Amino acid sequence: MRRLFGHALALALLLPATSLLAAPPTAPRTLSGELQGAPWRLDVPATWNGELVMLAHGYEPVGVPRTTPMTANxxxxxxxxxxxxxAQSAYSNQGWAVAEAINDTERLREHAARELKHVxxxxxxxxxxxxxxxxxxxxRxxxxxxxGVSLCGANLSGEQIAADLLTTLVAFDYFFPAAEGLPRSGLVSREAAALPQGALYQGIALALQRDPARAAVLAQRLQVSADALAGTISLHALVLHELATRSGGLPVGNRNVDYSGFGDDAAFNAGVQRLDAVPAAQAKVRSTLALTGALKRPLxxxxxxxxxxxxxxxQTLYPQLAKSAGAAPLPQVLPAVGEGHCGFSDAQVVEALKAVQR
Known part of the structure; x- marks a missing residue:
């Protein structure tokens, strides 16, 4: 599921970078099809242990070509x-389709349970x-x-994600106004949303290269390395614009946000662009992309x-939310392994699943 773009964007960071093991001696039984617009596949090993894993893939930008039958993660x-x-669903929608993905996965779980019979x-x-x-x-x-297991997970509500992305974009516009190749109206604008992703990335990268000192401030505040900064900003623009399109407008605002960590915070708060959420869009994201923290199963x-x-x-937000919601049991956070985004080995993926079973 890591078929994003072939250029040097951080989009390639979105899906897991795991290595393949040799195929088992006896090939698994594979079924595939489509459920209410969502391609799916079910793979069953010859020596099945009776346990079923519902595997949820990461963000797939709108327009990325899909294969038939669905390619396995x-x-x-x-x-x-x-x-x-x-069992894994390709989801009925591309983009930040968390709400659809939950329903598509549940629909597939029911189908897989009927197919396997003895889960x-x-x-x-x-x-x-x-x-x-x-x-x-x-x-739910x-x-x-x-x-369940969340690996390299975006364990945040839609509104939390949108707020982080908006911070990135308005901060870039504050530090790099009227950057060459980018709209003067800023990265949150419709003009920026209309730019091809490659052009957006190139404009951001060029601006960062021309003012390394400001780029360093921005990288430190966003908690990314300098060499990953352009890709991170262009990714944040892609996802926020896609969220706005899906919800019918900007789903989060920053009118009353008091920012910190941007150097001269007083100047930053006085000069940064202020935006209001579109109420209907905000309500839609809050209702369809909410996480409560009220867990009743091990995670x-x-x-x-x-x-x-x-x-x-x-990374700290969902464990804090679960604690405040009285989750039982509380999520277990394993020590970090690997490098980058979703840089897990095959053995580490299997071990994380065994950890939740324990």
């Missing part, structure tokens, strides 16, 4: 080798955006799951070192 082979059946336990396992799909599924359908969370997509301050 890179971690499928490792999970099959460990004895698990693996002992069902587990959720998601990467990146699929982490939010995993948590949302556990919160706890009766169907024994537990294991694990991140990578130096992840420029799910940065440290994002």
């Amino acid at each position: 890179d971690s499928t082979t490792a999970l099959l080798g460990a004895g698990y059946a693996v 002992r336990h069902t587990w959720m396992l998601g990467f990146s955006m699929g982490g939010a799909v995993t948590i949302g599924s556990l919160e 359908f706890p009766q169907h799951y024994a537990g 294991v969370i694990q991140f990578n070192h130096n992840d420029p997509t799910i940065v440290p301050h994002m």
Whole structure:
């Protein structure tokens, strides 16, 4: 599921970078099809252990070509080798389709259970955006799951995600006004949304190169390395514009936000662009992309070192939410492994699943 763009954007960071194991001696049984517009596949190893994994993939930009039948996630082979059946949906919509993905995954779970007939336990396992799909599924359908794993997960509500993305874009516009190749109206504007992603990235990268000192301030505040900064900003623009399109307007505002960490914070707060959320868009995101923290099933969370997509301050939010909501049990956060975004080995993916089983 890592078929994004071929240029040097951070979009390639969105899906897991795992290596494939050798195929088992006996090929698994594979079924595929479509459920209400969502392509799906179900792989069952010859030596099935009776456990079913519902695998939720990460963000797929709108317009990325899809294959028929659906291509398996890179971690499928490792999970099959460990004895698990693996069901995965391509989702009925591309983009930040968390709400649709939760429903598509639940529909597929029902279908897989009928097909397999004797499932002992069902587990959720998601990467990146699929982490939010995993948590949302556990919160809404706890009766169907024994537990779940969120790897490199965007474990945030839609409104939280949108607020972080908006901060990135208005901060770039503050530090780099009227950047060459970019709209004078800023990265949040419709003009920026209409730019090809490659052109947007190039304009951002050029501006950062021309003022390394300001770029360093921005990188430190956003908790990413300098070399990942252009890709992170262009990714944030892509996702926020796509969220706005899906919800019918800007789903979050910053009118009353008191920013800090941008050097001269007084000057920053006085000069940064202020925007209002579109009420209907904000209400839609709050209702369809909410996470409550009210877990009733075990959840294991694990991140990578130096992840420029799910940065440290994002990683702490859901465990805090679960604690305040009285989740039982509380999520278990495993020590970080690997590098980058979703940089897990096959063995680490399987071990995280075994951790939640324990």
